[in-house]
Amino acid sequence: MTLINLENILFNIAFILCAASTAGYLLSLLVKKIKLAKISTWILSTAFCFLTVNLLFAVVNSCGLANLGSRHFLSLCAWSVSAAYLALQFKTKTRSLGAFISPFIFLFMIAAAGQDAGKTLLPENLQSWLTAAHMFLTITGESLFILASCAGAMFIIQNGLLKSKKLSKMSRLLPSLNDLDRINHICLLWGFPVLSAGVLAGMIFAEFSWQAGWLTDPKIIWTFAGWIIYGTLLHQRLAIGWRGYRMALVSCAAFVLLLLSYGSVRFCFSTLHNFI
Amino acid sequence: MIVLVGLNHKTASIAVREKIFAGCEEQKDLLGRLKSLDGVGEVLHLSTCNRIEIIAIVEEHDKAVKNIRDFVAVSGGLTEAQAASCFYEYCGEEAVRHIFRVASSLDSMVMGETQILGQVKDAYRQALAQYATGVVLNRLMHCSFRAAKRVRTETAIAVNPVSVSYAAVELAKKIFGSLDGKKILLIGAGEMAELTGMHLISNGAQSVTVANRTLAQAGLLAEKFHGEAVSLDALDAKLIEADIVISSTGAPDFIVTADMLKRIHHQRKNRLLFLIDIAVPRDIEPAASSMENVYLYNIDDLQDIVDENINVRKKEAIKAEMIVEEEVARYVNWQKELESVPTIVSLRNKAEEIVRAEMDKAAGWMQNLNKEDQEKVDNLVNSIVNKVLHAPVSVLKEESSDISSRDIVDAVRRLFRLD
Numbered sequence: 129m130t131l132i133n134l135e136n137i138l139f140n141i142a143f144i145l146c147a148a149s150t151a152g153y154l155l156s157l158l159v160k161k162i163k164l165a166k167i168s169t170w171i172l173s174t175a176f177c178f179l180t181v182n183l184l185f186a187v188v189n190s191c192g193l194a195n196l197g198s199r200h201f202l203s204l205c206a207w208s209v210s211a212a213y214l215a216l217q218f219k220t221k222t223r224s225l226g227a228f229i230s231p232f233i234f235l236f237m238i239a240a241a242g243q244d245a246g247k248t249l250l251p252e253n254l255q256s257w258l259t260a261a262h263m264f265l266t267i268t269g270e271s272l273f274i275l276a277s278c279a280g281a282m283f284i285i286q287n288g289l290l291k292s293k294k295l296s297k298m299s300r301l302l303p304s305l306n307d308l309d310r311i312n313h314i315c316l317l318w319g320f321p322v323l324s325a326g327v328l329a330g331m332i333f334a335e336f337s338w339q340a341g342w343l344t345d346p347k348i349i350w351t352f353a354g355w356i357i358y359g360t361l362l363h364q365r366l367a368i369g370w371r372g373y374r375m376a377l378v379s380c381a382a383f384v385l386l387l388l389s390y391g392s393v394r395f396c397f398s399t400l401h402n403f404i
Numbered sequence: 405m406i407v408l409v410g411l412n413h414k415t416a417s418i419a420v421r422e423k424i425f426a427g428c429e430e431q432k433d434l435l436g437r438l439k440s441l442d443g444v445g446e447v448l449h450l451s452t453c454n455r456i457e458i459i460a461i462v463e464e465h466d467k468a469v470k471n472i473r474d475f476v477a478v479s480g481g482l483t484e485a486q487a488a489s490c491f492y493e494y495c496g497e498e499a500v501r502h503i504f505r506v507a508s509s510l511d512s513m514v515m516g517e518t519q520i521l522g523q524v525k526d527a528y529r530q531a532l533a534q535y536a537t538g539v540v541l542n543r544l545m546h547c548s549f550r551a552a553k554r555v556r557t558e559t560a561i562a563v564n565p566v567s568v569s570y571a572a573v574e575l576a577k578k579i580f581g582s583l584d585g586k587k588i589l590l591i592g593a594g595e596m597a598e599l600t601g602m603h604l605i606s607n608g609a610q611s612v613t614v615a616n617r618t619l620a621q622a623g624l625l626a627e628k629f630h631g632e633a634v635s636l637d638a639l640d641a642k643l644i645e646a647d648i649v650i651s652s653t654g655a656p657d658f659i660v661t662a663d664m665l666k667r668i669h670h671q672r673k674n675r676l677l678f679l680i681d682i683a684v685p686r687d688i689e690p691a692a693s694s695m696e697n698v699y700l701y702n703i704d705d706l707q708d709i710v711d712e713n714i715n716v717r718k719k720e721a722i723k724a725e726m727i728v729e730e731e732v733a734r735y736v737n738w739q740k741e742l743e744s745v746p747t748i749v750s751l752r753n754k755a756e757e758i759v760r761a762e763m764d765k766a767a768g769w770m771q772n773l774n775k776e777d778q779e780k781v782d783n784l785v786n787s788i789v790n791k792v793l794h795a796p797v798s799v800l801k802e803e804s805s806d807i808s809s810r811d812i813v814d815a816v817r818r819l820f821r822l823d
Contacts, residue, residue, distance in 0.1 A: 290578060291693070293705040295564075295571070295712075304581035305676055369673035372697040 135189065138182035139203065143237050145175030146206065150234040153227040160297040165223035169214075172230065176210045183207060201263065202240035206233045208264075209271040212315070216275065220311055222303035228278035256337075262330035266351075269323025270386075273358060276315035277383035283308040283376035309372055312379055313365065320362050327355055350389040357382045405465055406544065408499040409472045409491060410450075410457030413513050416490035420482065424456050427479035435536040441475060443468035446541040450506070450527040452520065454513050459503060461540050469493050500544065500735055504728045507548040508555040509562070516561040516717045521552045543738065551731035558727060561720040564713035569600040571709045572680050572701070573607050576648055579678050579699055583608040586647040590614045591639070591659055593625045594652030596682050601629060601650060613642050617653070640664065644671045650680045651687035662691035665698060682706070744800045747813050750822040751796065755789050 152168030186200040196204070213229050216222070282302055289299040302308075334348075361378055364370040370378075411424065428434055428451060438447045438458060446461040458476060462468030477487035494502045505511045507524045528545045531537045537545070556562055565571045573583075580586055586609045590597050593616050601612055612631035615638065616622035622633035634642060636659070643649065643660070653659055660679070679700040681688040686702055693700040763770075763785065770778055796816055803812050817823050 286578070290575070290699055293701060293708065295575065295578070295709050299578060304577060305579050307581040309676075369670075371674045372676055374674070374696060 135182055135185040138178050138185065139199070139240075142175045142178035142182060142203075143241055145171050145178065146230070146234050146237045149175060149226070150230040153224075153230045157224065157227040157301070160301045162223060162301060165226055168226055168230070169217060169223055172210060172226065172233070173214060176207065176214060179203060179207045179210070196260075197243070199240045199243040202236050202243060204264070205267050205271070206236035206240065208268045209233050209236065209274055212268070212271045212275050216311060216314065219314070220303070220307050222307050222311065224301050224303060225275075225278060225282065225311065228282060229275060232274055232278075256333060258329050258333035262326050262333060265322050265326030265329060267326075269319045269326055272315040272319030272322065273379075273383060273386070276312045276319060276379050279308045279311035279315065280376035280379040280383075283312065283373065284380065287373050287376070305372065309375065312375055313371075316358065316362050316365065316379070320358050323355060323358070327351065346393045350393050354382070354386045354389065357385065405462055405496060406459065406499045406540065407462050407465060407469050407472070408457055408459050408494040408502055409469055409476065410455060411490045411492065412455035412457075412511070415492055420480070420486065420490055421454070421456065423482065424476060424480035425451060427481060428456060428476070431479055433534075435531055435534045438472065438475065439536055441468070441471040443471065446538040447536050448527055448531040448541055448545070450524060452523045455506070457503075457506070459499065459541065459544070461538065465495055469495070497732060497736055500547075501728065501732050503544065504548050504551040504731055504735075505725075507552040508724055508728055509552070510555070510721060510724055510728065514566060515721060516566070518556075518562055521549070521556075524548065524552075540739070540742070544735065547731055547735045547738075551728055554727045554731070555724040559720040559723045561717055561724050564716055566710055566713050566717065568596070568682070568703070568706045568710055569603045571706050571713070572600050572650075573603045575699070575701060575706075575709075576604060576609075576678055577607070579676055580647065585610045587645055588612045589642050589646035589649045590625065591636075591649065591651040591687060592616060592653030592655075592683065593621045594682070597650045597652035598625060598628070600680065600682070604648060605629065609648065613646070615639055615642055617655075640668060644668050646677070647675065648678045648680070649688075650682065652682045653687050654683070655687060656685060658689045659687040660692065661689045662695065665692050665695055669695070680706070741801065743810075744803075744813055747816055747822065748797050748800055751793060751816065751820055754820055754822060755793055759785055759789055 149168045149172035152164055152171060156162065156164035156168060183200060183203060186196060186203075209229065210233050213226065213233075216225070283305060286299060286302045286305055286308065289296060289302070290305070330348075361370075361375070361382060364378075365375060411421065413421070416424075428449065431437060434449055435447055438444060438449065438460070443463045444460050445463070448459045450457045450459070456476070458472050460468065460472060473487060473491050473493070477484070477491070482490075502511070503524075507521055509515060509517050509520045512520050524545075528537070531541070565574050576583055576586070583604060586604070588601055588604055588609050588611070590601055590612060593614060601609075605612065612626065612629035613634060614622040614626040614629070614631060615634050615636055616625075617636055619633060619635050622635070626633035639659070643664070649660070651659060665677075674697055677698045679688050679692060679698065681700065681702040684703060688700060688702075690700070690702075692698055763782075770781065773781070800812060800816060
């Protein structure tokens, strides 16, 4: 069996396990049983292990992160969201968060499965360790923002349930408001510097290889806009003391804005990032 | 036969229960004395604040029950008329069902409460230590623990709180997660506020401040919590620090207004605030509920949650009763199997006696055989006896759980002249 065959098998196993964990998490929300969410966390952890080995093989096969294929890029997105979520599980034990985050992971996996396994993501002139660092750090930072938004969405739901003065099954299933606010805080606190480092790596690469014109690229403008929004959010949290409901609401809005900007740039403009 | 004699909160007033409780407590070697009663074999004494029950294995039902009841009544100084109205008796399957329901907390004053199983286990441990139980009661108690465990894990009977103070604790946990280090502010020195505060403290809340119109009364309550007493003038400052506020004054107007909370909102740095208003008329302005990161519950809101939880428990109790029935059936089957055991033992003993007698008779000519042949004859005889007994013993075991088992046992005893 060749290394590429083994890599494909590992990806397929990770894909099936991701599908199973997503189904488990959603079912746990439907039948309101936290045990199902706990089992799904174990399944997702196993999927994460398979995906890690799969990506390690991919790095070995492609001789580094810079030459990764499109499939691996999207797998890396799924991997970093899973990593961020599972790391948070050790700290907060908020299993039901998985019901909100696992669909994102599974969507990345579906998108990855739809890509040609052999197709390289970056054109040859963009393959460098700086672009690899740029991609990895940006994806990790945005994964943390996805988590912050999911925690924000859950906060809004739990807040609504508690304000309606009913202690329903759903309210019992969802984590406490304080835990959700803490997740939101941790994700912003780590996500922003990581994204900043990613943006910085991209800027250095652009300055050296493209030299001029890259600052007016629509994708880069939107990324800066997103960076400023999250920076402002973090500032409001740390300096002004925003927390709880307002923070949840604004981080959800910021994420929706980020998604819309990505969609509009991807489909309506010509950009230097057209390969993604 | 299993019998259960007892009284509980439904059949006897607290005064009667107190007398019986004190009477039983005063008895030295209570279990020993119960066991020495005429017709009583194994015995167990369960005593909680709501019930006193004696479970026993007896030979003659009527006589033994009367002896137990008289013993308990005399211990508590009850007249015969009093005893007649407050004691209940169960025997056989009914007694098994009752003890399973008690252990599963289906017969408790607050259905689904968790203390009773521990109390039943303690009672069993005591009986075990004094060698008061035997095969039947040991099995009965272990089965009751299993039934209780199944009820606890397979139903949601004990999941949701059914008291206002516990409902407040559950809500606090849904807002703050862990209550460790949370600061409580009690406004007023009402009993309900005190109880809720105590539950919050036992769940990890850190400090208590009592604010009251009269500082002396605030001081008395604060002392209980090792907390701080302040007058109502310092309310604004204390509201800034607090995470949970419990208000229960008798004031005719609002003590905490929405404006007051808006004023301190910035100083609180938008921290979550849980307000519990158990006063009537209300102490906290309802408009506070619409404020960001503020969660206000009044006594009606808490009572609604409790009522809903009670309904959930009632629904779960139906499932729990089914589990109890399954476990009762299982235990009764085992007990019926036990009834056929003496007959099987007698049958085997009889067969062995016959074999021994016939072998003794044949000892004269058997000695002419060499040792190897003697062993072969022994094995042959034993094998024939085992094969002949195999069918009746199997039928006795298989049919023992059936209603007609007694007829079969009687038939075997007559056919083989076992009596």
